[in-house]
Amino acid sequence: GENVEQHPSTLSVQEGDSAVIKCTYSDSASNYFPWYKQELGKRPQLIIDIRSNVGEKKDQRIAVTLNKTAKHFSLHITETQPEDSAVYFCAALFSGGGADGLTFGKGTHLIIQP
Amino acid sequence: DSGVTQTPKHLITATGQRVTLRCSPRSGDLSVYWYQQSLDQGLQFLIQYYNGEERAKGNILERFSAQQFPDLHSELNLSSLELGDSALYFCASSVVAGLARETQYFGPGTRLLVL
Numbered sequence: 001g002e003n004v005e006q007h008p009s010t011l012s013v014q015e016g017d018s019a020v021i022k023c024t025y026s027d028s029a030s031n032y033f034p035w036y037k038q039e040l041g042k043r044p045q046l047i048i049d050i051r052s053n054v055g056e057k058k059d060q061r062i063a064v065t066l067n068k069t070a071k072h073f074s075l076h077i078t079e080t081q082p083e084d085s086a087v088y089f090c091a092a093l094f095s096g097g098g099a100d101g102l103t104f105g106k107g108t109h110l111i112i113q114p
Numbered sequence: 115d116s117g118v119t120q121t122p123k124h125l126i127t128a129t130g131q132r133v134t135l136r137c138s139p140r141s142g143d144l145s146v147y148w149y150q151q152s153l154d155q156g157l158q159f160l161i162q163y164y165n166g167e168e169r170a171k172g173n174i175l176e177r178f179s180a181q182q183f184p185d186l187h188s189e190l191n192l193s194s195l196e197l198g199d200s201a202l203y204f205c206a207s208s209v210v211a212g213l214a215r216e217t218q219y220f221g222p223g224t225r226l227l228v229l
Binding site: 034101105107 | 219
């Protein structure tokens with residue numbers, strides 16, 4: 001089955017700086033890669049996703065890049081703000097095979113220092 | 115608010131007991147997924163139902179079972195509970211078809227504590 005590795009486990013950045021979180025996946029058939037943000041005690045919230053036919057996607061301060069050959073994808077947050085502090089999860093999925101359960105990375109605790 | 119609802123919010127029970135968690139998907143969504151989140155195992159996919167039928171199984175224990183009813187709500191049954199089953203249980207739902215088919219929206223979760 002699919003295996004997703006996520007790094008780093010903790011990331012501390014100064015407010016206003018950029019943050020980058022990286023994930024690798026094992027199943028070359030995976031074709032859908034979402035990122036979720038989870039605040040303490042709350043539900044995971046989808047912040048951005050990318051499909052395998054696209055190399056990059058951007059939504060305001062958030063961007064995701066995908067390298068299918070290397071089987072890795074990254075989340076980029078620019079101009080970080082205190083409200084960006086949370087745990088971020090990457091995930092991978094092969095959509096179309098009938099089994100649509102997401103495989104998640106272990107998460108990155110992002111800390112924005114004022 | 116994602117539109118996915120889960121009850122109860124919190125559940126405290128004893129080892130050996132059985133509990134039922136309930137989930138209502140977003141209006142119009144036919145797929146329901148169950149996930150378990152614990153400190154040591156992270157977020158793990160348990161099982162998926164689509165329009166009343168089991169569609170995919172993940173790391174679901176034999177002591178756990180689920181079903182989806184004609185009104186599309188789903189229940190996750192956990193039996194012979196052990197201390198290690200203490201976790202957050204999330205339900206998610208997704209649309210039927212189209213480009214957004216894979217997009218899963220999570221409910222608020224049920225926090226289960228087994229004593």
